[in-house]
Amino acid sequence: MSNMLKMLRSVSLLLSTLLPILCAITLALTPVYHANAQTKTIYENNDIEFAPIEEGQPDVTGLWFHIEQGQTALANAEFGRLRNVFPSWKPSADLQAALAQLNQPRNKQTETSSGKLNTLSKQATESLATPLEVFASKSLRERKKITNQEFDALLTIAERTDDVNSLLLMGWTAIERGQLIVAQSQFNRVQTLAKSEIAKRSARQGIETILTLETEQAISQGNMEKLVNLLAEHKENGVVLSLIETEAWNSFNDKGYQRAYEFFALAKNLDGQYLSLNAQNKLVQANALACAISTESFLRRCADGLAQQQLLLYEDKKYKESILAAQRLSNIRRLTEGELSLLGWAAAKNGSAAIATEAFEKVLALNPNDKAVADELVRLNSQNTLKLRQLSAKFSIVNTIRQAQINNNAWPRKQFLLSYNNADKRAINAQTKDAFSVVSGMTTRSRSGQAGLGNFDVLTSYVGVGDIYKEWQWQVTLDYKQFYTGQAPPNVWLGDNLVGSSFAPVSNNITGFEDKGIRAEVSYQGVGFNVYANAEYGMFDQPVNAALTGQVSATWFLPDVTLAATVFRYPKGDSMLSQTGSFNARNENAWGYVLEDGVRGLAAYQIAPNWSAAGTIQISALHGDLVEDNKALMLRGDLSYDIGAKIGSSVADVIDYWRIGPFASYSGYDNNSSGFTYGNGGYFSPNYFVSIGLYSELLTLEALEWQFKLSNALAISRLEQAADSRFPLLNFPDEGSDASPEFTLPYSKDTGLSGNFLAEAQYRISPEWIIAAYLGKAFAVEYQAFEAGIQVRWRGGKGNGVTSDELMLSSPRLRGFAL
Secondary structure (H helix, E strand, C coil): CHHHHHHHHHHHHHHHHHHHHHHHHHHHHCCHHHHHHHHHHHHHCCCCCCCCCCCCCCCCHHHHHHHHCCCHHHHHHHHHHHHHHCCCCCCCHHHHHHHHHHCCCCCHHHHHHHHHHHHHHHHHHHHCCCHHHHHHCCCHHHHHCCCHHHHHHHHHHHHHHCCHHHHHHHHHHHHHCCCHHHHHHHHHHHHHHCCCHHHHHHHHHHHHHHHHHHHHHHHHHCCHHHHHHHHHHCCCCCHHHHHHHHHHHHHHHCCCHHHHHHHHHHCCCHHHHHHHHHHCCCHHHHHHHHHCCCCHHHHHHHHHHHHHHHHHHHHCCCHHHHHHHHHHHHCCCCCCHHHHHHHHHHHHHCCCHHHHHHHHHHHHHHCCCCHHHHHHHHHHCCCCHHHHHHHHHHCHHHHHHHHHHHHHHHCCCCCHHHHHHCCCHHHHHHCCCCCCEEEEEEEEEEECCCCCCCCEEEEEEEEEEEEEECCEEEEEEEEEEEEECCCCCCCCEEECEECCCCCCCCCCCCCEEEEEEEEEEEEEEECCEEEEEEEEECCCCCCCCCCCEEEEEEEEECCCEEEEEEEEEEECCCCHHHHCCECCCCCCCCEEEEEEEEEEEEEEEEEECCEEEEEEEEEEEEEEECEEEEEEEEEEEEEEEECHHHCCHHHHCCEEEEEEEEEEEEEEECCCCCCCECECCCCCCCCEEEEEEEEEEEEECCCCCEEEEEEEEEEEEEEEECCCECCCCCCCCCCCCCCCCCCECCCEEEEEEEEEEEEEEEEECCCCEEEEEEEEEEEECCEEEEEEEEEEEEECCCCCCCCHHHCCCCCHHHHCCCC
């Protein structure tokens, strides 16, 4: 019903707009003597509703009709009425010229003739009025009351006469009766016959009225197919499109958004479609529409929609889709700080580190103090050292966070060089690292054994210089060593003779010598790893020519695991024979100098707070001058617990850690090469050596003026030494010596206690000077050893404390790993 009322109102409005034309047609068909009265009836009849005409734009259709019909009085009256109603109206030049011509005075004869003609015409009209003229003289209400039969008869007359005014009258009447096809035929006929522009205009308006009614009917019925056809048929006419858009906006205002969208789509009204989709909360469709249009307004809408999508998708944890929305948005305009931040977080949670890093860099460029973003940047690039360095150089907040994170890990890992390079205040206050240093010291070690054989004393004096170059710490040291073994007693095998035999009544062996050597080392500590390398040449004049020795070590610090590996070549330091080489009892023919080439590895795992387990393995091959090749395997497993946090506060205040726990170790060699004869190397090489025991290691706090470290172990050990040949390289007896392949080393198998004690200490004397020392004692089955050392270090710069990386035995060269 509401749609029907809308249609009737539209028809009423159209008809009221066109009433002046209809009135003019009626005048044309009405007898002359009714002209004045009929004019008043049509324009002043209260039954007719006129649509208000906009001020300044009067409808002059009726005025032009009066002018063309030569109706001077009516034209002047209408002109005067229009001037009264529209005071600001300015008639066109054509209209003024037509009125002036109509009002020109004519001569009296013409007027007399005209008057007579008018009188005769009036008399003829009164007596010969046609049915169409009678019908035209009726009011609108009366014309509506005629029957279909009467209408058809009048229609036949109008079509037979082909009178334009009659056809117009019947066309408009047909519209009033709802007979649109009939009305269409009448107006089409008028367009063909009419010569007057006013008549043609009236016909066109009639056709538009029909089109309006058809469109309104299709809209009310929701007949989209018909509306599509109407739009296609009347492309040049905006009536259909205007009505559809009007209906769309009315539906939109009535909150019928889906219906509005359908009509907007039909009218191809993009703004209306977008607004209707948005009103229905169909944001994806609305944004797709906006982004498909390249106008400025729609690009702004597209950008707004993509920004909203980015946020909603992120909140729904659809991070990949949120990233794509942000990337599309960035193709339209520059992302805001908030949008960049959202893109970064979505990419971070999606595992897209490169996208997240790029977005967060832009955020920090806009807001350099955004700590959350800086934290995430550091986390995202924790494994990309190069990128982290670039970010640290670019953003001070990233550098601060990175340094703090590095130092939080580096300090407990004893990476004090790394801590210093990253401006850790603890390391800086403890001591200057990047300054020239000089170190000098003396060490001694002694191993028990028979004189001239296993007995071995070494006294070393050294001086070295070092510094830091581009975060690499280096040191070059010159060594001066004194070796002493003593003179071999009678009845011992040495070289190729048994001392006291006819070939060697007494031993003439060298008891020791002095010599010099040089060594250099370099170390680097990075985020999560250490690297160390050293090279050594010495001694220069030892009995067997020296070879270049050294090691390369690396350590990796993983979250719960520490891994370390070392590749090495070192002389076996068990005796003078194995470390430097020696001579036989006749002081002839040097042999020995056993080099051990091998690899060792370490894995330490934190199994719980304060609990850790570690395993060590070493595989090596040994070879020397006139020494049988050998192979060795060493294994060790440790379990430790840090009791430092469990003891009294007065002690805990100075303890860095105190680890205790059990251990088990194994070492074994393919051959027993412990003899001091040709083919043997004079080093401890049991078939197996197994120990099970307990150990303890205590270290006092870092960065104090003083520090000491205590290491102890006690175990039950069992070993076996095979009765291998004294001359493994000899196949036949040597006629010029006591050597023969039939002689063997004594077999032994023992069980007993073994252990060691080691104490290290250092003390800062002044900001530039530190003194350090160590003392150690070890024992095993039929074996004892002692070692000690003292050192003085000078380094430019300032320092208030000491750190454990500079204890005398902390060097990876001595420890075996870059820890």
